[in-house]
Amino acid sequence: MDGKKEQIFHIHMCPNDNVMWKQIDFRDFLNTNKKRAKEYEDLKLELASKFKNDRGSYVLGKTDFIKETLELIGNN
Numbered sequence: 001m002d003g004k005k006e007q008i009f010h011i012h013m014c015p016n017d018n019v020m021w022k023q024i025d026f027r028d029f030l031n032t033n034k035k036r037a038k039e040y041e042d043l044k045l046e047l048a049s050k051f052k053n054d055r056g057s058y059v060l061g062k063t064d065f066i067k068e069t070l071e072l073i074g075n076n
Helices: 020-032 034-050 055-072
Strands: none
Touching (some): 020 034, 034 055
């Protein structure tokens, strides 16, 4: 195993129906679909500029994109 002596690892365990799996599926899809990843990057940059001091609106602004992406991969 590579790593520094001080390195700490975090292991997360959850049931198969936990929402965390949707997050992993979303990440994995973006890692293999560069076009969709670029769209997400552009959306995040736009929202960050628009909602500099409003994290709630920034997060809400990503919601539809994330839901649509999960539907594309059959995880909704």
